[in-house]
Amino acid sequence: MKLFVEVNSKESLQSLLTSNASILVIGLEGFSGERLYSVSFDELENVIQSIHHHHKQVCLLFPYIVLQTQFQHYTSQLTTLTSMNIDFIACGDVGLGYFLRMNNTNSKLIYMNETMIANPFDAQTFLESGYDLITPAMDITYDKKLSFAQKMPSQTLFQICGTHLISTSKRPLLSAYYDVIKTPNASKHVKLREHNREQSYFGLEDDQGFHVFHEQLLVLDHPTFLACDYGYLSSLFVPVEETLHWINLIKSNEFTIENVMKSSSFSAYSGLEETDKGLEAGT
Amino acid sequence: MSVELLAPAGDLLRLKVAFDFGADAVFIGGKAFSLRARASNFTINDIAQGVKIAHERGKKLFVTVNIIPHEDNFEGIEAYLTQLNDIGVDAVIVASIAMGRISKRVAPNMEVHISTQVSAANEHALHFYISLGFDRVVLARECTLEDVRSLVESQIIPIEVFIHGGMCVNVSGRCTLSNHMSLRDANRGGCAQTCRWRYDVRDLMSGQILSKPDLSFTMSSKDLNATPHLKALLEMNVASLKIEGRMKSEYYVASVVNAYRHFMDHHEILDEENQIAQTLYELSKAASRDTFDGFYEKLPHSNSILYGVNGAGVNQDFVGVVRKIDLKTQRMWIEVRNVFQVGDTLEVFGPYHENRQWLVQDMRNEENSELPRAYQPMSLVSLPLITPIEIDEFIRKVTL
16 A cells, blocks of 8 residues: 655654655645645745655645635646646645646646545546546545445545544634634634534634644554555644554554554544434435 | 526425516425435425426526435436426536536436535636536635636636525535534535534643633624625626525515515616615515625625524514405405514515505404404405505515
């Protein structure tokens, strides 16, 4: 399995360069917020060279939608990406993926959206539209993910371990709230907990808006997932030492939810068991 | 080409009301494959009747097939889309590109509109969807007026934008808060609106509580009301202006459609400032939540969130519908919806005349006995005729 591993800081990049990760995932300033270690267009070439120098591949991740005016503002820079030696570009916006494909990008394209591909038919349609890999929806049940992995082990990119995004808003919801309660400089990295529930969630506000992440690690340790060609490790909020530990567990065939938990301060789960409540009048 | 006013309907009654009050097209959900699982939703026979009502008036009917489907949800989709095509549905609104392509294959004459659930926000996304053979894109609600103008001017594909109704606080289609917190799939019609719940906020590093106990953090969005930008949207010639709310009442549908229809029909001749004020006033009579003007002008901030408010209010001002006019006795018969009484000032509104107000001085029941107070829903009461008046016009109480 080739492992995509998110880089979440310049320091963690140094650690991951000497790890067993296959592909390092970085972001681009103006598009990726604080989701990952994000570099400027000017820095990108050097960072790519540095990663390649360590015999690893690069994935540039654009996790959010790109508005028309933002696209127009950056069009010339985005065009330069198509001729750069970027191994993979992961897009959360179909327009960006279409743009890169129509400009004959050298990079393999990944459609990476946490919700939109919840069945193999949509997956196939995206693959036929020029994408090389797709990420199945995070919220489908474990069994449905297994079915996906069995049907298309070479074309799906599952998150094998890590925290994961569960909602994203363009609005600066924390700043807005802090203005109302008159504490404008309070932290933009928070935990949220609904009054009547135990489960907490991570909240993060950056220049792309406000994003909520699951506080538990999602761990897919079934051999079927680990037999796929590619796997993804999401490291936001996670110390790099822990990410390195996951990589070693996978590479030594010891990746189980129990082993992940042994050295983690996080709790873990293997995905939703059902999502069909309240759908009686639906499908 | 004139701009379409597109309204929601949860059942045939509301569909008819939407058309009567000025919608050019109505969108509805079927019993399957549609978000808003808790809306009444239409059987195939209902949809066929809806098509008939629409086409008799020279108007259109769209059906939402806008879940983000799982594999098992595809069962029966081809037959369903074929049925919709056969009964004359003008378009389906899809979020799944696979379902959209199936529709194009089995029902090539029925348009496919790509839902706001996919968050199309740039011209390259529009190119992608037209490359799949789709006919219209409903833009992401995060688009600014400048984004919309640029996308309309690109003339890649007809553009539909939201102008009124409930707003997801998160990017539509990319929120699974409900899935994780209530096991109800937001993208298959089960959204529990967990964004509107109240949350404690703690600093991630120190654990210090940052939220206030008397004013919790929430992600509860105000509703959209794009009236201040309506003239601009009309002048840039978007294909369609959409009102959200398939679960809203007949009164809501009537009031909102009526207000926007009036604006659209008069924006070239009336003073814009007055027209905006008048439309906002009319819309306020049907408001269930506070509103804001969306992303059109600037990035929404605290003015877009409902802090310290529980849910949406129920509007009690709607008191009845005109059902009969008796010229001989010079009385009109009102089907009661909410309580009103002698001494109240009422207002009648409809698509054909300006609003009219009057004081209730005499009210009678079906036995022609004097009635001081009308309180039984769906009962008929008579009032002295006012003119002009039309069957099916709506009556509301005026709060002075």
